[in-house]
Amino acid sequence: MDRKKLISIRDLQMKFGMHHVLKGLDLDVFQGDIIGYIGPNGAGKSTTIKIILGLIEDYAGEVEIFGEPLRQEKLHHKRRIGYVPESADMYEQLTPSEYLSFTGTLYGIKPAVANEKAFQLLRLLEMEDVFHQRIDGFSKGMRQKVLIVSSLLHNPDIIFLDEPLNGLDTNSVSVMKQIFKQLATQGKTIFFSSHMMELVENVSNRIVLLSDGKVAADASFAELQAQNQEGSLEGIFNQLTGFKEQENIVESFVNYVVNQDTKRAGYA
Amino acid sequence: MHNFLILKILDYFRPLLEKFQLDYPLLRHFLAVKLVMDHRRSSTLFEDADKKEGNPFFRSLWLYALYGIILIFFIYGEAYMLQMSIIFGVALFILMTSLIADFSPVLLDTRDKAMLDTKPVDAKTIATAKFIHIFIYLILLVGSFTIIPILFMLFVQGLFFTVLFVVMLMLFLVFTMALTSLVYILVLKLFSGTSLRNTISYIQILFAIGIIVGYQLIIRTYGYVDTEVMYVFKWWHAVLPPFWFAAPFELVMNQNTSAAIIVLSCISLVIPIAAMGLYYYYMPTLEKNIQKLQVYSNTSQEKSSFIERFWGTVLCHTEEDRVYFQFVYRMIRREREFKLKVYPALGIGVVLPFIFLFSLVGTVSQGELADSLSYLYMYVMHLFIGIALYTFQFSGSFKGAWLFKASGGEKTKPLYKAVLKVFWVKLYTPMFLVVATGYILLFSKMTLLDAAAVFLSAIVQALLSYWLLMKSDYPFALPFEKAQEAGSSVQALLLMLVVLPFALLHYLSTLVIFGSLFYVLVLLAGSVVLWKIAFPAQRSK
Numbered sequence: 001m002d003r004k005k006l007i008s009i010r011d012l013q014m015k016f017g018m019h020h021v022l023k024g025l026d027l028d029v030f031q032g033d034i035i036g037y038i039g040p041n042g043a044g045k046s047t048t049i050k051i052i053l054g055l056i057e058d059y060a061g062e063v064e065i066f067g068e069p070l071r072q073e074k075l076h077h078k079r080r081i082g083y084v085p086e087s088a089d090m091y092e093q094l095t096p097s098e099y100l101s102f103t104g105t106l107y108g109i110k111p112a113v114a115n116e117k118a119f120q121l122l123r124l125l126e127m128e129d130v131f132h133q134r135i136d137g138f139s140k141g142m143r144q145k146v147l148i149v150s151s152l153l154h155n156p157d158i159i160f161l162d163e164p165l166n167g168l169d170t171n172s173v174s175v176m177k178q179i180f181k182q183l184a185t186q187g188k189t190i191f192f193s194s195h196m197m198e199l200v201e202n203v204s205n206r207i208v209l210l211s212d213g214k215v216a217a218d219a220s221f222a223e224l225q226a227q228n229q230e231g232s233l234e235g236i237f238n239q240l241t242g243f244k245e246q247e248n249i250v251e252s253f254v255n256y257v258v259n260q261d262t263k264r265a266g267y268a
Numbered sequence: 269m270h271n272f273l274i275l276k277i278l279d280y281f282r283p284l285l286e287k288f289q290l291d292y293p294l295l296r297h298f299l300a301v302k303l304v305m306d307h308r309r310s311s312t313l314f315e316d317a318d319k320k321e322g323n324p325f326f327r328s329l330w331l332y333a334l335y336g337i338i339l340i341f342f343i344y345g346e347a348y349m350l351q352m353s354i355i356f357g358v359a360l361f362i363l364m365t366s367l368i369a370d371f372s373p374v375l376l377d378t379r380d381k382a383m384l385d386t387k388p389v390d391a392k393t394i395a396t397a398k399f400i401h402i403f404i405y406l407i408l409l410v411g412s413f414t415i416i417p418i419l420f421m422l423f424v425q426g427l428f429f430t431v432l433f434v435v436m437l438m439l440f441l442v443f444t445m446a447l448t449s450l451v452y453i454l455v456l457k458l459f460s461g462t463s464l465r466n467t468i469s470y471i472q473i474l475f476a477i478g479i480i481v482g483y484q485l486i487i488r489t490y491g492y493v494d495t496e497v498m499y500v501f502k503w504w505h506a507v508l509p510p511f512w513f514a515a516p517f518e519l520v521m522n523q524n525t526s527a528a529i530i531v532l533s534c535i536s537l538v539i540p541i542a543a544m545g546l547y548y549y550y551m552p553t554l555e556k557n558i559q560k561l562q563v564y565s566n567t568s569q570e571k572s573s574f575i576e577r578f579w580g581t582v583l584c585h586t587e588e589d590r591v592y593f594q595f596v597y598r599m600i601r602r603e604r605e606f607k608l609k610v611y612p613a614l615g616i617g618v619v620l621p622f623i624f625l626f627s628l629v630g631t632v633s634q635g636e637l638a639d640s641l642s643y644l645y646m647y648v649m650h651l652f653i654g655i656a657l658y659t660f661q662f663s664g665s666f667k668g669a670w671l672f673k674a675s676g677g678e679k680t681k682p683l684y685k686a687v688l689k690v691f692w693v694k695l696y697t698p699m700f701l702v703v704a705t706g707y708i709l710l711f712s713k714m715t716l717l718d719a720a721a722v723f724l725s726a727i728v729q730a731l732l733s734y735w736l737l738m739k740s741d742y743p744f745a746l747p748f749e750k751a752q753e754a755g756s757s758v759q760a761l762l763l764m765l766v767v768l769p770f771a772l773l774h775y776l777s778t779l780v781i782f783g784s785l786f787y788v789l790v791l792l793a794g795s796v797v798l799w800k801i802a803f804p805a806q807r808s809k
Contacts, residue, residue, distance in 0.1 A: 053386045057556075078388035089382050091301060093308040098301065105297040106387040134308065 023213030036204030082151035086162035140167030349499035352514035446543035501528035654763030663744035724791035
């Protein structure tokens with residue numbers, strides 16, 4: 001395989017105060033990868049993405065992007081990256097038309113060009129009716145579509161998506177899945193984190209599991225299935241993250257919910 | 269969205285901005301977006317997005333124009349040093365209070381960082397655009413404030429003087445903004461995490477107090493306003509900005525070429541430009557360090573403070589009340605924007621009663637002062653009760669208020685009950701203790717009974733303010749942008765006047781024997797009755 005290596009991470013460490021989030025992460029990303037980045041809540045998925053994007057700077061370890069060290073990152077790298085953030089931070093008082101033509105300007109695209117492209121993309125996602133309505137009235141899924149379009153306007157080489165299909169309806173999810181796959185065959189690289197195992201299973205050609213600040217598994221779904229006894233990705237996920245007490249937790253949880261007296265419902 | 273007049277004016281400056289290697293199309297688009305957003309109010313949970321658009325800031329401008337009328341008195345005459353330093357002193361006061369309360373959040377905004385930083389944009393261009401964005405508002409603010417004085421100036425002092433004034437005003441604006449930003453840059457560089465957030469609040473209080481003290485110093489330089497007074501230079505005038513900006517008028521109009529005036533005039537030119545240069549140089553650092561405000565390094569569980577637990581137990585008799593009390597207490601302890609808006613005002617409230625006394629020193633002897641009724645100046649600190657309470661309605665996380673509605677049952681009164689309690693305990697009492705201690709030490713005639721009367725009148729005033737001001741169903745349920753609406757500042761202003769009858773009644777009570785005692789009892793009964801009316805006891809379940 002002589003696919004181009006786009007990102008190389010060596011011994012990446014990150015601390016927030018006393019809290020050690022990443023404890024020596026190693027990862028290479030190649031062109032055409034569709035990486036499903038999974039792991040328990042708080043494992044450091046978003047932190048990794050934010051570091052690669054240059055949003056967090058005080059990390060330890062080596063990160064290279066497009067063959068150059070991230071620390072001396074130049075603006076031209078950002079031109080090749082698209083990003084869908086986890087929290088839907090956006091200028092909500094704007095309309096998609098205004099917001100996306102502004103995003104275009106940020107990437108150096110002429111507003112009129114960006115606006116037309118945005119309209120076509122959103123039209124295909126069945127959002128043409130609300131193109132001129134304010135975002136603050138949108139549902140979660142509609143916002144998410146705007147964010148996805150905003151990350152693709154400038155035709156990036158690599159796209160980072162943090163929980164990309166959050167809140168999307170079933171039809172949109174199946175459309176987006178196919179779009180991701182097609183983009184990868186066009187030579188795009190996709191790096192997404194998600195808790196939707198079914199999505200990760202179906203879309204990604206590489207699954208990276210983050211557990212306790214390190215990469216616990218890095219393989220395709222088929223390879224993972226071969227290595228583990230569990231058949232589903234959910235089962236493999238539970239197994240690899242050392243999660244065994246599911247039944248106890250469930251029983252106890254329900255007990256707490258239905259019993260007024262918390263003392264009697266204690267951990268089984 | 270690109271049709272703002274202001275942007276068309278900006279287009280004339282395009283060559284200049286491009287000389288500084290800024291990406292003009294980006295800058296213009298960013299500004300257009302910001303202006304559009306200011307124009308649209310965000311919708312709150314309980315009402316639909318307002319159909320009528322418009323910037324609440326614009327609608328409050330006429331109030332500043334009204335304030336501006338007081339400047340007219342300082343335009344006549346030829347004691348330029350005196351007149352202009354007062355004008356610039358007042359302008360500095362208005363500008364800085366507005367900068368601190370309304371524009372610090374804009375300057376320290378972290379919300380669009382994730383959005384902008386992932387894009388290939390030039391940090392300097394964005395920072396400049398943010399600067400211009402604030403600058404536009406300051407021009408409008410100062411413009412409305414000085415429009416009436418400027419018209420008078422044209423008639424009284426002539427065109428040349430007026431032009432000079434406008435030029436100095438611009439320099440003055442640049443100076444004020446650059447200075448504020450530089451202080452933030454320094455603070456952000458020196459501190460980090462939680463301590464940073466606290467430090468910022470303290471800095472803002474210091475700013476506010478510094479301005480008041482500085483203003484008083486200027487006034488006291490002349491003792492009283494008399495246009496015949498000769499200006500005598502003192503070394504410390506060199507550190508007070510209003511004197512710098514006044515000096516060129518003395519130099520040009522009165523042909524006063526004394527060394528001091530020339531030096532001050534030079535300062536008025538050099539410092540703003542130097543401050544601007546420094547700001548331009550350090551701007552990227554500001555943008556980078558703003559991120560620190562976002563990092564929550566404190567992972568350990570925050571303990572409830574002793575004061576919180578103590579008052580929670582003393583003032584709240586039911587479990588429910590205690591929970592609401594804690595909720596309100598913690599909300600204001602952690603909400604940065606709340607602190608930005610309220611703490612400087614309270615800081616001024618503490619300092620003002622003493623500053624008023626200083627202005628009496630010299631006109632009366634110390635013994636006379638101690639024996640006088642001047643301790644009634646203590647009521648000055650109550651001017652800010654209305655504003656402080658009013659601010660409890662707003663929050664950055666105003667959308668969280670759905671919880672109150674969704675959980676059912678009567679929430680409005682219990683929550684506002686907690687707001688009033690927290691206000692008294694956390695905001696008012698510390699303020700009161702400082703001022704009352706100082707006053708009792710200063711005034712031999714002031715008794716604990718007088719202090720009690722002041723304290724009780726604050727309770728009554730807070731209850732009245734609660735009735736008059738609270739429009740929102742729940743505290744922390746409106747976005748801060750709504751706080752700027754003009755109608756409410758008028759209300760707050762009127763509430764300031766409520767202080768007068770209290771002070772007057774207090775004065776009358778000192779004229780009769782046992783009057784103070786009687787007054788305290790009346791206030792006590794009044795606050796209990798008002799409390800019962802405002803929050804009738806709920807039937808227990």
